[in-house]
Amino acid sequence: MGTVAYDTVETPEGRRDDQLGGSASYFATAASYFASVGIISVVGRDFDKSDRELLEGRDIDLSGLHEAEGGTFRWSGQYKDDLNSAITLRTQLNVLEKFSPSLAPAHADAPFLFLANIDPRLQHRVLDGMAQRPQLVACDTMNLWIDIARDSLLQLLPRVDTLLINEAEAKQLTGARHLPQAAAGLLQMGLKTLIVKRGEYGAAIFSRKFGFAMPAYPLTKVVDPTGAGDSFAGGFMGYLAAVGDLSEEAMRRAVVAGSVMASYAVENFGLERLAFLTVKEIDARFKGFEELMRFHPLGGGQGLPLRTRYGG
Amino acid sequence: MGTVAYDTVETPEGRRDDQLGGSASYFATAASYFASVGIISVVGRDFDKSDRELLEGRDIDLSGLHEAEGGTFRWSGQYKDDLNSAITLRTQLNVLEKFSPSLAPAHADAPFLFLANIDPRLQHRVLDGMAQRPQLVACDTMNLWIDIARDSLLQLLPRVDTLLINEAEAKQLTGARHLPQAAAGLLQMGLKTLIVKRGEYGAAIFSRKFGFAMPAYPLTKVVDPTGAGDSFAGGFMGYLAAVGDLSEEAMRRAVVAGSVMASYAVENFGLERLAFLTVKEIDARFKGFEELMRFHPLGGGQGLPLRTRYGG
Numbered sequence: 027m028g029t030v031a032y033d034t035v036e037t038p039e040g041r042r043d044d045q046l047g048g049s050a051s052y053f054a055t056a057a058s059y060f061a062s063v064g065i066i067s068v069v070g071r072d073f074d075k076s077d078r079e080l081l082e083g084r085d086i087d088l089s090g091l092h093e094a095e096g097g098t099f100r101w102s103g104q105y106k107d108d109l110n111s112a113i114t115l116r117t118q119l120n121v122l123e124k125f126s127p128s129l130a131p132a133h134a135d136a137p138f139l140f141l142a143n144i145d146p147r148l149q150h151r152v153l154d155g156m157a158q159r160p161q162l163v164a165c166d167t168m169n170l171w172i173d174i175a176r177d178s179l180l181q182l183l184p185r186v187d188t189l190l191i192n193e194a195e196a197k198q199l200t201g202a203r204h205l206p207q208a209a210a211g212l213l214q215m216g217l218k219t220l221i222v223k224r225g226e227y228g229a230a231i232f233s234r235k236f237g238f239a240m241p242a243y244p245l246t247k248v249v250d251p252t253g254a255g256d257s258f259a260g261g262f263m264g265y266l267a268a269v270g271d272l273s274e275e276a277m278r279r280a281v282v283a284g285s286v287m288a289s290y291a292v293e294n295f296g297l298e299r300l301a302f303l304t305v306k307e308i309d310a311r312f313k314g315f316e317e318l319m320r321f322h323p324l325g326g327g328q329g330l331p332l333r334t335r336y337g338g
Numbered sequence: 339m340g341t342v343a344y345d346t347v348e349t350p351e352g353r354r355d356d357q358l359g360g361s362a363s364y365f366a367t368a369a370s371y372f373a374s375v376g377i378i379s380v381v382g383r384d385f386d387k388s389d390r391e392l393l394e395g396r397d398i399d400l401s402g403l404h405e406a407e408g409g410t411f412r413w414s415g416q417y418k419d420d421l422n423s424a425i426t427l428r429t430q431l432n433v434l435e436k437f438s439p440s441l442a443p444a445h446a447d448a449p450f451l452f453l454a455n456i457d458p459r460l461q462h463r464v465l466d467g468m469a470q471r472p473q474l475v476a477c478d479t480m481n482l483w484i485d486i487a488r489d490s491l492l493q494l495l496p497r498v499d500t501l502l503i504n505e506a507e508a509k510q511l512t513g514a515r516h517l518p519q520a521a522a523g524l525l526q527m528g529l530k531t532l533i534v535k536r537g538e539y540g541a542a543i544f545s546r547k548f549g550f551a552m553p554a555y556p557l558t559k560v561v562d563p564t565g566a567g568d569s570f571a572g573g574f575m576g577y578l579a580a581v582g583d584l585s586e587e588a589m590r591r592a593v594v595a596g597s598v599m600a601s602y603a604v605e606n607f608g609l610e611r612l613a614f615l616t617v618k619e620i621d622a623r624f625k626g627f628e629e630l631m632r633f634h635p636l637g638g639g640q641g642l643p644l645r646t647r648y649g650g
Contacts, residue, residue, distance in 0.1 A: 038515075059644050085647075107515050203350075203419050204538070206556040226516070227539040228553060239553035239630050241540060244518040268643035278633035283642065309641040316635045318551050321590035323628045329621040330595065331580035332371050333397075 027066040027127055027152050028053060028142025028256070030073070030091060034102035034116075035295065037109070039249040045296035046077045048099065049142035049166070052253035055301050056260025056287040057140075058084040059308060061267035063260075064133055066090040066152065070097040070121045084301060090133050094121040109251045109292075110225040129155045138267045140259055141165035141186070146178040153185055162272060164188040164221075164263060166255065172198050184216030187272075190259050192223045205230070221262065221281065223255050223288075229281050238278045240319060243289040243311065250295040254288040257300055261287030286311045339378040339439055339464050340365060340454025340568070342385070342403060346414035346428075347607065349421070351561040357608035358389045360411065361454035361478070364565035367613050368572025368599040369452075370396040371620060373579035375572075376445055378402040378464065382409040382433045396613060402445050406433040421563045421604075422537040441467045450579045452571055453477035453498070458490040465497055474584060476500040476533075476575060478567065484510050496528030499584075502571050504535045517542070533574065533593060535567050535600075541593050550590045552631060555601040555623065562607040566600045569612055573599030598623045 031048030035041065050065045057063040064087030073093065081088060097120040103112040127148060134157035141149040143166040153163065163186045171179050172195060179199075183189060189212065193205055200211035205222060209232035212220050220232040224242070231238040262284035269276055286308055291300040324330065343360030347353065362377045369375040376399030385405060393400060409432040415424040439460060446469035453461040455478040465475065475498045483491050484507060491511075495501060501524065505517055512523035517534060521544035524532050532544040538560075542551040574596035581588055598620055603612040636642065 060642070061645070085645075109516075204421075204558075204560070206558045209556075210558060224539070227536070228551075230553065230556070232556075237556055237630055238633070239540075239556065240633075241542065241551035241553060244521075244542070244544075244549055244551065246516075246518045246522060248516065265643070268645075275634055282633055305641065305644045305646055308644060309636065312636060312642055318549055319631055320635075321550070321552075321594055322587055323632075324621065324624060329617065330372070330577070330624055332617045332620060333373070333580075334617055335397075 027140070027149075028144060029099050029122060030065065030067045030069050031099045031101050033252060033296065034100070035104075035250055035252050037105040037250050037295075038107070039247070040295070042250075042295045044100070046074075046080065047101070047252060047296055049144075049253075049256040051081065051297065052256035052291065052300065053140055053142060053260040053263075054081065054086045055084055055297055056257040056284075056291065057264030057267070058086055058260075059287075059303065059305075060261070060264030060283070061138070063087065063264065064090050064136070066127050066129065066133060068092045068094050068121050068125045069099075070094060073098050080297065080301060087132070089130050092128075094124070096121045103252070105251060109248050112252065127152050127155075131157070137161045138263050139163045140263050142256060142259070143168045143171075146171050146175050146182050149182055150178065150185070153182075162187050162263070162266060164190055164259065166190050166259060167195065169195060169198055180215060183212070186217070188219040188221055189217050190221040190223065190255070190262070192225070192255065193227075196220065196222055206232075219277070221284075223258055225251070225254070229258065229285055231277055231281055233274075233277075236274050238281060240281065240285060240315070243285065243314065243318070245289060245293065248292045251292050252296065253300070254292050257291035258284035258288035261285070282312060282315050285315060339452070339461075340456060341411050341434060342377065342379045342381050343411045343413050345564060345608065346412070347416075347562055347564050349417040349562050349607075350419065351559070352607070354562075354607045356412070358386075358392065359413070359564060359608055361456075361565075361568040363393065363609065364568035364603065364612065365452055365454055365572040365575075366393065366398045367396055367609055368569040368596075368603065369576030369579070370398050370572075371599075371615065371617075372573070372576030372595070373450075375399065375576065376402050376448070378439050378441065378445060380404045380406050380433050380437045380439075381411075382406060385410050392609065392613060399444070401442055404440075406436070408433045415564070417563060421560050424564065439464050439467075443469070449473045450575050451475045452575050454568060454571070455480045455483075458483050458487050458494050461494055462490065462497070465494075474499050474575070474578060476502055476571065478502050478571060479507065481507060481510055492527060495524070498529070500531040500533055501529050502533040502535065502567070502574070504537070504567065505539075508532065508534055518544075531589070533596075535570055537563070537566070541570065541597055543589060543593055545586075545589075548586050550593060552593065552597060552627065555597065555626065555630070557601060557605065560604045563604050564608070565612070566604050569603035570596040570600040573597070594624060594627050597627060
């Protein structure tokens with residue numbers, strides 16, 4: 027559940043007008059490589075047939091994509107040198123203003139539910155409408171809701187399994203200056219697992235049982251950062267749904283899978299890269315992360331080559 | 339070769355007046371856990387006997403630590419909420435102003451040489467004075483030298499094996515907006531290996547043959563970031579000297595060893611933590627990084643659980 031939008035984006039690499047975007051589009055496209063996925067969202071009468079076909083071409087179930095009177099949600103933004111943060115130029119909610127997500131029976135039974143960044147009251151409502159508690163519920167949010175719907179958001183945390191947010195939001199939500207403190211605060215608020223998206227600095231898992239951290243893929247060219255976080259979430263949840271495993275080991279790999287999808291998403295505007303990947307490319311970048319992060323661990327009882335006399 | 343200083347430091351966690359610091363002190367202390375190390379630097383007549391004893395207690399060779407008329411180099415700085423960057427309040431060069439490093443014969447044969455952040459002309463001079471080319475020469479620098487001694491610095495790059503700098507400096511030196519571009523630029527300038535220190539975001543290696551990247555250790559409390567980069571360099575070079583191996587595999591582990599030492603250094607003021615570590619603690623944090631970064635790689639011919647029909 028999230029948005030389907032027409033984005034107008036300007037980056038140092040160029041510009042696109044009214045490109046297909048929105049959290050649900052990016053999430054579902056990334057997830058579709060791993061698992062069967064459907065979108066719960068709304069578009070206006072102006073939603074283009076070719077955009078519908080693009081998503082359906084990725085086998086995304088659009089039975090939950092409602093069409094309402096009015097225009098599709100529109101966002102326009104700009105990225106300057108700092109590709110980590112977008113400058114919003116204009117937001118037109120349009121049909122999103124009166125959006126009240128209703129669940130088709132097929133969706134009410136979904137074993138994996140992602141509540142993308144949207145008013146937390148809508149996130150609650152979708153969760154309320156599920157016929158049974160999904161195996162995994164994850165959600166995202168943003169600074170706006172932390173500011174204006176904080177209570178509703180705090181009530182959501184114990185209801186979900188996983189919160190996927192960016193580093194600044196994790197700090198804002200808790201008032202902590204440093205990420206590990208912010209993570210500890212969120213876990214104390216009743217959250218089970220926190221996944222932090224750190225843009226060009228990678229991603230991390232914080233849970234009561236373990237921690238995982240990884241760098242981002244060192245891309246020499248980032249064309250359009252829009253949708254990177256939702257593409258990450260789609261790879262993350264798509265991987266978990268595909269393996270049907272929520273163990274620590276699976277979560278670690280899922281974060282790598284999410285990073286793979288995000289790294290491809292930003293290589294071109296909108297879905298221009300993300301929607302056209304091959305199995306080979308996805309596998310290759312997963313292996314690229316293995317290669318990037320690997321180092322020989324300390325063997326069995328063996329330690330580092332430390333000078334014992336001066337080491338203790 | 340670097341500085342030995344008295345630092346006055348204020349951080350959100352407290353304050354210390356005239357604590358033993360300087361790049362050479364941090365570097366040598368960190369390296370001393372792995373290998374035999376000596377300092378080439380200068381102090382004033384005010385250099386305290388207890389500080390000399392602290393370094394000698396770690397078996398650091400101080401025969402290259404000259405004592406000159408005047409006061410020891412003094413730096414005073416402050417860290418506010420952003421622990422990644424210090425605000426310099428005062429710098430008193432004192433004896434450093436006329437420092438002209440001269441090498442004792444024992445040091446002229448050193449197989450590993452670290453040229454800490456100092457005027458690049460002094461870095462050249464030390465390198466000129468070596469009896470033979472060391473197996474590994476690494477150097478650091480800072481924004482000041484990039485501004486005022488750029489030519490000398492650029493001439494140094496092809497003379498060293500490894501440049502260890504922070505992310506902002508790598509970008510400043512090349513004018514690139516993003517780290518991978520900056521790294522590519524530096525390798526084109528004749529540098530063999532670039533090690534980038536990213537503070538709370540970890541560290542990375544860029545070379546023509548491979549790349550490595552790792553996150554920082556998720557510390558819940560950072561007391562004093564001063565010396566983190568030099569402690570990193572000390573762990574990095576100390577490890578390489580201990581194993582006597584400059585292969586890609588050794589470099590990857592050396593960056594982890596550097597990260598271990600940096601993560602301990604910042605846990606207390608000055609050398610208060612770094613100089614009093616045990617072998618067990620160092621091994622434990624190395625294993626902590628293994629645990630933090632590990633994920634199951636793709637097996638042999640096996641790929642991710644991708645839906646081949648919709649995967650391209």
